[in-house]
Amino acid sequence: MTEPTSAPPAPGLQRAGARLPIDEYSRRLWERRWFVAAYSTASNSVGYQGSFLGQAWQLLTPLLNIAVYYLIFGMLLHTNRGVPNFIAFLSVGVFVFSFCTDSLTAGARSITGNIGLVRALQFPRAVLPVSTTLVALLRLLYSLIVLIPIVLITGEPLTWRWLELVPALVLQSMFCLGIAFVVARIGAQVPDTTQALPFVARVWTYTAGVMYSVQTFAAGHGQWVSVLLTVNPGHVYLAIARNALLADNPCGIGTWLLAIAWSVGTLAVSYLYFWRGEEAYGNV
Amino acid sequence: MSEPLNASEPDGSPAPAAEARSAGKHAAETASAGSREPTVVVDDVHLTYRIVGRGRRGGAPAAVRRVLLREQAPGQRSVHAVRGVSFTAYRGEAIGLIGPNGSGKSTLLRAVAGLMAPSSGAVWTRGQAALLGVSAAMMGGMSGEQNIVLGCLAIGMTPTEIANEYDSICEFAGIGEFVHLPMNTYSSGMGARLRFAIAASRAPDILLIDEALATGDARFRRRSEKRIRELRDEAGTVFLVSHGLGIVRDTCTRAIWLENGRIVMDGDANDVVDAYEDKHDEGAHRPPRPTHRSGARARVYAEPSSF
Numbered sequence: 001m002t003e004p005t006s007a008p009p010a011p012g013l014q015r016a017g018a019r020l021p022i023d024e025y026s027r028r029l030w031e032r033r034w035f036v037a038a039y040s041t042a043s044n045s046v047g048y049q050g051s052f053l054g055q056a057w058q059l060l061t062p063l064l065n066i067a068v069y070y071l072i073f074g075m076l077l078h079t080n081r082g083v084p085n086f087i088a089f090l091s092v093g094v095f096v097f098s099f100c101t102d103s104l105t106a107g108a109r110s111i112t113g114n115i116g117l118v119r120a121l122q123f124p125r126a127v128l129p130v131s132t133t134l135v136a137l138l139r140l141l142y143s144l145i146v147l148i149p150i151v152l153i154t155g156e157p158l159t160w161r162w163l164e165l166v167p168a169l170v171l172q173s174m175f176c177l178g179i180a181f182v183v184a185r186i187g188a189q190v191p192d193t194t195q196a197l198p199f200v201a202r203v204w205t206y207t208a209g210v211m212y213s214v215q216t217f218a219a220g221h222g223q224w225v226s227v228l229l230t231v232n233p234g235h236v237y238l239a240i241a242r243n244a245l246l247a248d249n250p251c252g253i254g255t256w257l258l259a260i261a262w263s264v265g266t267l268a269v270s271y272l273y274f275w276r277g278e279e280a281y282g283n284v
Numbered sequence: 285m286s287e288p289l290n291a292s293e294p295d296g297s298p299a300p301a302a303e304a305r306s307a308g309k310h311a312a313e314t315a316s317a318g319s320r321e322p323t324v325v326v327d328d329v330h331l332t333y334r335i336v337g338r339g340r341r342g343g344a345p346a347a348v349r350r351v352l353l354r355e356q357a358p359g360q361r362s363v364h365a366v367r368g369v370s371f372t373a374y375r376g377e378a379i380g381l382i383g384p385n386g387s388g389k390s391t392l393l394r395a396v397a398g399l400m401a402p403s404s405g406a407v408w409t410r411g412q413a414a415l416l417g418v419s420a421a422m423m424g425g426m427s428g429e430q431n432i433v434l435g436c437l438a439i440g441m442t443p444t445e446i447a448n449e450y451d452s453i454c455e456f457a458g459i460g461e462f463v464h465l466p467m468n469t470y471s472s473g474m475g476a477r478l479r480f481a482i483a484a485s486r487a488p489d490i491l492l493i494d495e496a497l498a499t500g501d502a503r504f505r506r507r508s509e510k511r512i513r514e515l516r517d518e519a520g521t522v523f524l525v526s527h528g529l530g531i532v533r534d535t536c537t538r539a540i541w542l543e544n545g546r547i548v549m550d551g552d553a554n555d556v557v558d559a560y561e562d563k564h565d566e567g568a569h570r571p572p573r574p575t576h577r578s579g580a581r582a583r584v585y586a587e588p589s590s591f
Contacts, residue, residue, distance in 0.1 A: 008325075008408050009325045009408055010325065012410050013322070013408035013410050014408065014409060014410075015406055015407065015409075016395065016396060016397065016398035016406075016407040016413060017398025017400075018398070031442075032437075032440070034437050034442065034443055035437035035438055035440075038433060038434050039421070039438070042423050042426055042430065042434055046423050046425045046426065116419075117420040117438070119394060119399050119400070120399070120415050120417045120419075120420045121414075121415065121417075121418070121420070121421065121439060122398055122414060282394065282401065283333050283401055
């Protein structure tokens with residue numbers, strides 16, 4: 001849109017809606033942390049209000065997904081080969097990966113779905129993708145209530161290594177926030193994004209190794225297939241989460257380094273990308 | 285690309301931008317020189333926005349062909365909502381924006397608030413301009429008290445400030461025990477009162493009001509008008525978009541009449557509202573009232589009959 005080309009007509013005047021420098025922008029974003037928290041929790045609880053079971057759907061949806069995936073992939077297609085504790089493996093995969101797909105699809109709607117807010121109040125628009133990502137993270141944390149009993153019942157030992165889940169989720173949150181920033185800007189400019197993204201999410205789910213072991217699968221294919229599948233950020237975050245909770249899914253230091261690189265790189269680039277579009281979000 | 289929505293554009297009229305630019309100068313000349321501080325300068329602002337997905341024809345094959353041939357989709361239209369508007373607002377002014385539906389009033393207000401970027405021209409403000417309205421941040425399923433917190437956070441208050449303001453917001457809204465019930469159980473008047481109470485709890489440098497006074501009973505309307513006057517004193521400059529011409533007469537010192545995205549007239553509120561009523565309420569029954577036509581400060585930019 002219009003770049004500030006001319007000087008103010010009188011001293012003390014600023015151009016309305018001018019994009020703030022990145023440091024000032026980030027400071028304002030931090031000032032809005034209370035709003036982010038309140039808006040995320042409110043929209044999370046309001047989202048289930050129309051249904052009889054209410055917030056129980058937060059746990060029911062992934063449970064049903066696990067049941068369906070277990071029937072189709074475990075019992076019919078036998079993708080469980082090479083996986084010792086398939087139910088726990090599948091459950092961690094479904095719950096942890098739904099955080100990625102949730103932030104992808106919700107992030108794309110974060111501007112367009114809140115256009116009333118964008119056209120009424122002045123605040124750093126980054127508040128909105130942060131808020132949708134936080135909602136997705138909250139769902140993941142709720143789902144741990146179901147996930148942890150499943151993992152324990154299926155015979156996984158409770159060890160100190162479970163604490164690695166905390167840095168794993170921190171890294172995944174950073175990456176998911178980065179994804180949300182990117183799709184939020186694209187979704188604001190191209191309305192068809194929301195229609196296309198479910199397919200992207202599905203392809204990503206199938207390639208990330210949610211319901212099969214990437215290592216076992218890649219062993220039967222060429223070198224580049226193996227590299228592509230293991231570098232996939234979706235798989236990287238699954239690998240470090242499974243490494244934390246499941247005994248027989250070790251991952252090396254290389255996977256951790258890859259996870260850090262994806263998180264920091266994606267978040268830094270996408271935050272700048274989102275910020276550069278700041279002035280035009282009200283015009284969509 | 286942008287098809288003009290008004291077909292009856294006066295031919296050979298002087299460039300509206302240049303003419304409107306003299307608005308600022310004119311206002312500056314008539315001002316008691318030096319004592320008036322400009323707070324909003326709107327400089328030849330045009331605002332165009334796209335409407336997507338309306339009236340597409342030809343179904344999926346046509347859509348694919350359009351994408352392949354990079355044709356402009358017939359459903360995509362540009363609406364040229366504001367067409368070269370210029371004026372200067374000063375501290376202490378309350379400016380009413382009047383005009384028929386679709387004349388660009390609300391869009392202009394959003395440009396002043398910095399919420400929509402002009403496609404050309406620029407808006408300059410002294411301090412932060414804020415639209416009076418929090419309804420977009422509020423959620424019907426949540427209780428009144430939760431919405432007070434949410435709304436106050438949305439307009440940028442901190443938790444400490446909210447704790448200090450909470451009681452006065454409740455008192456001003458006057459909804460009593462309903463504050464503990466979900467907002468979707470409220471009558472529309474109660475909802476409007478609560479929204480106004482939250483939005484008006486903070487005085488920005490430049491206050492922009494878009495039809496906020498249309499709802500609520502007479503008693504609340506009086507109170508809200510009083511609050512608007514207080515805010516005006518605190519804020520410095522107030523813009524009010526309203527179809528209630530009486531409100532514009534009562535609360536505004538100046539009025540700008542917009543039609544088809546252009547300024548028709550800019551001047552003393554009573555003069556502009558009189559002229560607007562002469563044009564639009566012809567044949568309507570209204571009680572005779574004393575006219576206070578001074579004509580000195582008002583300036584007509586285009587013959588209203590040409591629209």
